Amino acid sequence: MAKKKIDVTGKRFGRLRVIKEVEPKGYKRRYLCKCDCGNEKVVYLNNLTRGMTTSCGCFQKEKARESSLVDLTGKRFGFLTVINQASSKNNRTYWRCECNCGKSIVVEASRLLNGKTKSCGCFRKEEGFKRKNEQEEKYRKDGVMVTSLKRKINKNNSTGVKGVSLFKTKKSIKYRAQIGIKNTIIDLGVFDTIEEATLARKQAEEKYHKSYLED
Ligand SMILES: [Zn+2]
Numbered sequence: 001m002a003k004k005k006i007d008v009t010g011k012r013f014g015r016l017r018v019i020k021e022v023e024p025k026g027y028k029r030r031y032l033c034k035c036d037c038g039n040e041k042v043v044y045l046n047n048l049t050r051g052m053t054t055s056c057g058c059f060q061k062e063k064a065r066e067s068s069l070v071d072l073t074g075k076r077f078g079f080l081t082v083i084n085q086a087s088s089k090n091n092r093t094y095w096r097c098e099c100n101c102g103k104s105i106v107v108e109a110s111r112l113l114n115g116k117t118k119s120c121g122c123f124r125k126e127e128g129f130k131r132k133n134e135q136e137e138k139y140r141k142d143g144v145m146v147t148s149l150k151r152k153i154n155k156n157n158s159t160g161v162k163g164v165s166l167f168k169t170k171k172s173i174k175y176r177a178q179i180g181i182k183n184t185i186i187d188l189g190v191f192d193t194i195e196e197a198t199l200a201r202k203q204a205e206e207k208y209h210k211s212y213l214e215d
C-alpha cells in the first residue's frame, strides 16, 4: 500500500507560510517557507507538521531578548538595589547593584530574579557572625551556667544553705559542702557543723564563682 504523499504548499505553520517543496535531504522532504518577518527558510516537512518549527527563528530570538531585557533598574532584591545594566552577552544580562552595606557588585539577571543572590555576600557573613556571637555569649562563661549560680536555694535543700547538705552517718549528722563548677560537682568536705560547711562553701564560691558572677 503506497503511502499517500502529503503536500503542505500554501499552508501556514505559525509565522511560516509554505511556498514550495525543495530538494529533499536524504529521505527527508523539505519546504521553502516565508516567515512573517520577511525571512525565507527551508524547513523539514516533519518539523512543520509536528509544530517544531513555527518561525525562521525570530520568535525564539524575541523571547530570549524579552527575558534578558526586563528592566531591573531601581528594583530591590534583598539587600541589593539595581543601579544600571552592566553588560549583556549570550542572552544573559548583568546588572550593577548596590548592596545595603555600600558595596557594589554585578549580578546576572536570572540570579536576581530567582532569588539566588540577595546581597554582596555580606548578608551571609552577617548571619554567620550573628550565630557565632550567640554561641559565644552562651559559652562565654567557660561552660559555667551563670544562671544556675545566681539561682535561689533549692527548696529541697536539706540545710537551707546553698551547697551544703546533710551528711548522715550511723553515729551523727554532719554537713557536706559542695560546689558545682563547669558541670562538675566539687566536694569541699564533710564538716561537723553547718557553720564550717557554710564557710567552706563561701570560700569555694570566692575561689570559683566570683570571676563568673562579676561582670
Ligand atoms: Zn521570522
Ligand SMILES: [Zn+2]
Binding pocket: 079, 099, 100, 101, 102, 103, 119, 120, 121, 122, 123
Ligand atoms: Zn553587602
